[in-house]
Amino acid sequence: MSEITTITLGISNLFLVRDKGLLLVDTGTDATREKYVELFSKLKINPRDIDLIVISHGHSDHFAHVHELKELTDAPVLCHKNAVDALKTGKNPKVIPRNELGERVLEMILKNEPILCQTVEPDIIVESMFDLNQYGVAGKIIYTPGHSDCSITVLLDSGEAIVGDMVVSSPLTGNACAAYFANDEKALFNNIRMLLEHAHTFYSGHGGPFSRKQILKLV
Template sequence: MQDPIIVRVPILPFRIVNAHLVCTDAGVLAVDAGLPDSLDRFSRALDRVDKTLRDIRCIVVTHAHVDHAGGAQALHAASGAPIVAHASERAYLRGEAPMQFCCTGCVGRLFYRTPLVHQCYAAVEPDVEIAAGGALDLRPFGFAGVVRHAGGHTCGSLSVELASGDALVGDLLASGIGIGPPFEDDPARVATEIDRIVAGGGRRFHLGHGGPVGAPEACRHADRLRHVVPSMPRPQRMAQVLRGAE
């Protein structure tokens, strides 16, 4: 299989929020779906590589936070492609449980006070679920790589790890700007997963925020994370991910 072209989809400017497209002759793999109302951004990004929404073969939702899953139902409806997610994120994607954010520091607590992370989004029904510690071979979809459970940011976070050395990791890894990710369930677990991806040949990390970064920077970040102690926001301020966008 040829090496893929990785296309960043700018969901918000200045790399504040990214989704990605893995493009090969076999079609397109979408990694994350962005905020609600991001469909035009996908169409424009696909147009740059002479593809359309109908070329999408699979949509991997790395986790249920609104900036990654908010546009998933619309992308699924427009492309007809199946949605892959982790079983632990199912209740959040369906809007059956409130999404939780575990802040790692002042940046996380600041983000948590903004309306952005509390947006509702259209309920998403995963077509393919990955179990705890599980993986999905992407070759049947035409892509050399796997989707692997890489928890730590949320319990059921996923990463897409390609034979080309590209790792599309959602929020597993921060933006490379040195402030750490705003939300982590388990920073030590994140560090372990980053080390695992590098040991498995990951050379370029494509991020939901900022990036991309190379393996050395990813490893430095993993070292920093081992010293992070997460703090949970007050329960009454938990985001409600409700079925059906208003």
């Protein structure tokens, strides 16, 4: 049975998934190599025991420090093919607000300095499904576009899903909400519905985790 540890760094979460293998999902923000070493030490983890780094999508608050983590762990970096340019350039693709909340959040983001990222060359590029059992984790990666065209989900056999920004905590109310940025709103909700057939707990890049009951209210 997989065990998920959520770590909040800056404005976003990263996740450690422990099974027979050890998986790291996303990077958090406001971190340094020294901060990661400290965190792993507290969790009694040797960074070199991390088998794979997964980037849920190509927005910089999810891959900001992947360069440092790759050096620290020597683990391969996996992302969707549509996220490759973001990781190789360190630049965000355009975000598209899908509602008033998205417009307000985008306005707040534009008032702050962008997250600066070192570039990295992904080692594993996926398009659809990727079996994680080869890395000692009972589950798979599936392509779940909507929030972005490069969004992927880690879906564990235990019924837990790490979904990036498909669902997040509202910065205004703290309640669960569907992504307020979306390049394809129809795909976003179709994929949320699809995951509801397989997952009982949703781990988000911002806030959470959320229960199936909480997510059902969004669709």
